[in-house]
Amino acid sequence: MRLLPVVALIALVVVPAPAAAAQPAGCDPLGSGTGECLLPFPNDWHTRPDPATPTGRRLALTPDVLPRNALGSAPNPTPWNRADGFSPGSTLIAHVPGLDPATSGLAPVTDIGRSLDADAPVVLLDAATGERWPHWAELDANDPQRRALLVHPARNLRDGHRYVVALRGLRDAAGGAIVPNPAFARVAGPDLAEDDPLRARQQQLRPALAALAAHGVDPRAAHVAWDFTVASTRSLTGDLFTIRDDALRELGSRAPASTVTGVTDFTPEQDARIAREITGRVTVPSYLTLPGGLPGSVLRRASDGTPRRSLFGPVDAQFRCEVPRSAFAQPSWPALYGHGLLGSRSEVGAGNVKAMAAEHGFTFCATDWIGMAQDDIPVVLAALADITLFAAIPERSQQGILNAIFVGRALAHPQGLVAHQAFRTDDGRPLVDTTRxxxxxxxxxxxxxxxxxxxxxxxxxxxxxxxxxxxYGVLLNRSSDFAPFHQVLDLSYPDRLRQQVVLQLLQLLWDRGxxxxxxxxxxxxxxxxxxxxxxxxxxxxxxxxxxxxxxxxxxxxxxxxxxxxxxxxxxxxxxxxxxxxxxxxxxxxxxxxxxxxxxxxxxxxxxxxxxxxxxxxxxxxxxxxxxxxxxxxxxxxxxxxxxxxxxxx
Incomplete structure (x- = not known):
């Protein structure tokens, strides 16, 4: 991937931000002094009641509380505020100066079982059931200064459930006790006066603290505690399932419309495994805002936020299929192939895929994972420079998943691709067994x-x-592939603590794709x-x-x-x-x-x-x-x- 010229271009326009403004009014007072308004994260402090959602809540982020990039650009919170909770795989982020994981006894990734010990220093509790949730905890190794505390669920949290987090018994490298968060100490104490600045936070947190106490965790002994709600199934899957259901309802029992654009036959000397390569396109209803679903598209939405059909008509899902030699003797098994990072459908022609097809009788067809395909690289880089642009990645990816569903339906349908002569032998026998x-x-x-x-x-x-x-919120820091993209993130969000918040905000949207x-x-x-x-x-x-x-x-x-x-x-x-x-x-x-x-x-x-x-x-x-x-x-x-x-x- 030729990313460096684009990275260099972004470097020319990204300049250091002016001195940070005072803490915005919407910040959680429990995170005061961190410089990051959303800490601790995820956090129901940044939600509001909404009886229309399955969880009864909705994110209520504002431009003031979202992290600004180095140009001082304030993100538009609209894509996030469609959610009725946080990611089921969200990393929990807090900042505890002086924290030492070893002396504090935090459960490392090498000993996840320790996180369920009765005296575990990090408690992650299902507020409804009282179940303690397994996790591992670490300090951000990419940040030599502030080093965020990162707590990762060891299996995804349950959709729509509320969780309470408590940090307790924390120690520094010398074994000394770390003083509790001053704001939390007051919130966890006696009722505050009506005019006390922390009164609202105390009232909001009371049910969470009561849940801790009911399950044997003394909130008064905690360094800090907070709660958050996981997004409902409808919030997480609703957009994709809506466009899928709408598109398939119209399709009914028919095969999607398809066109074969190219057929290449290989001699055994040219390719001992693949006899025929076929290219074409399948027509798919579009739900994107730009003509042809171009990179940078987002879902077109009705006034209530529900995805709706594009004004520009359907899109063409380009496909490439590899037919093994064995299919000319016995029809092959229909199979979809999914390509790698920011790649393309051409990867279906890789040696290992051809070998799988030839050895075991599969015809593999692939289409681009639009949203995360080669053409999307400039959008990905731009979104890392300004997270307001990020919704285009998972929302276009949902159209890409719908495209794959339609290509798969065309491949497996008896009146679909197999009806084209390209998918038949010279004497008319099908090369793909659509009964499988x-x-x-x-x-x-x-x-x-x-x-x-x-x-x-x-x-x-x-x-x-x-x-x-x-x-991806967990994967990116741990992937060698992320290095060139991290250059952009370092330019646009140079503070490494802020980067952790940014990654989790991105994951909130990425969940849908x-x-x-x-x-x-x-x-x-x-x-x-x-x-x-x-x-x-x-x-x-x-x-x-x-x-x-x-x-x-x-x-x-x-x-x-x-x-x-x-x-x-x-x-x-x-x-x-x-x-x-x-x-x-x-x-x-x-x-x-x-x-x-x-x-x-x-x-x-x-x-x-x-x-x-x-x-x-x-x-x-x-x-x-x-x-x-x-x-x-x-x-x-x-x-x-x-x-x-x-x-x-």
Missing amino acids: PLVFDGNSQGGILGGALVAASPDVRTAVLGVTGMN ETNGYANHLGDRRVLMHIAFGDHQVANVAADVEARTIGARLVTPALAPGRSPDRVPHWGIEPARLPHAGSAMVVWDSGTPAPPTTNTPPTEPEYGRDPHSDPRSSVDARRQKAAFLTTGLVVDVCGGAPCTAPPTG
Whole structure:
């Protein structure tokens, strides 16, 4: 990706912001002194009652409380304020000067089970059920100065539930007790006078403090405590499911309109695996604001915020399909492929995809993940310079998911693509067996966005998510891919504490276009996760969170003894007994060192070569994927031992 010229251009226009203004009136007084109005985060202080939403609340952010970039630009809060709560995977952020994780006994990523100890210093509590939620806590390793405290849920929080957070027994590096937050000490104490500036905060927090006390946590002994509401299922999935339902209602039982634009036949000498490559387009209803759904589009909305049809008519979802040689003897299985980070449909022509098609009889078709495709790179960079522009990424991505649904329907429908001569032999026999169910295989970004597609598609019930994870708010700091994008973020939001707030605000919108917002609803789908141990691009910890959330079982033994730094490797993921009928996670080990235990990326040479491409390049991994996609069973292809993938490249 040629990003540096764009980064340099942004550098020319980004200048240092003027001195910070006084703390805005809407800031939480519990975060006073941090310089970040939204801290602690996420936080119901920044919501308002709304009886029209499933949670009874709605975000109430204002331009004054949102983080400004280096040019002093105030974000427009409208996209965020459509939500009735916060992300189910939101990282909790607080600033505690002098905090030492080790002496305080915070649960690290290597010992998540410790977070549920009765005396755990971080309490994350479901206010309705009293359930303590597993998590890990760390200081931001990217910030040598203020070092935000980051608390990550070890599995996604429940849609629509309210949670209470308490920090207690915190200590500095010398073991000395850290003085409680002064504002919180007053809020947690006796009733304040009507004219006291903290009176409103005390009244708002009373139910949360009562919930803590009811479940054995003394709020008066806490350093600070606060509460927040997780967005409802309708808030998280409503936009995508609305456009899906509207588009499919009009389509009915028909196949989407499609056109074949190119057919290339290969001799065995030209390509021993693929006999025919087909390109074309499928017509899809558009819900975007710009003609043709161009990059930078957002969803067109009615006055009540509901997505509605574009004024510019439908869009064309361009596709590319790879037909294996075996399909000319026996019709192939219909399959969608999901491409990688800011890539394109052309990745369906990669060697590993061709090998999967040829070895196991799949015709793979791909369309661009618009919103997160190659053409969107300038929009992504601009959005990191000014978060007001960010809604264009997840909202265009939702149209991209709808496009994939339509391409998949066209591929699997008996009157769809198979009706074109390009998808038939010379004597008229179909090259794709439309009596077989449509399946999905995606890698990297194709896996991260693929979970949302699988949740939304009425046709895909079985999928492989390769080298996957979810929740970009957690992934970005831990990905080697993020380095050039981080340059833009450093220019536009140079304060690293502010960056953590920005990443979580972005995740609030990203939930609607990636697996994180849909993971709680993948339980009725069969999903096989293939993970590269020590992956430099998609962090293993994010895959573990996804597996716990969707209820995937772990194929064991997952790693050879001593390979994982965790006290209990893959904590909280139940083992699978093979063959296993249902969702599962398989870890493929190429010998790469274990990844960092901090929120930083593994990079060469310290962390060895990147194993990101190894699982999909393994014959055994492809054999396991094919068995799963065609039978729904996870089978043993590693002889009862930990799975290993030969290094590639």
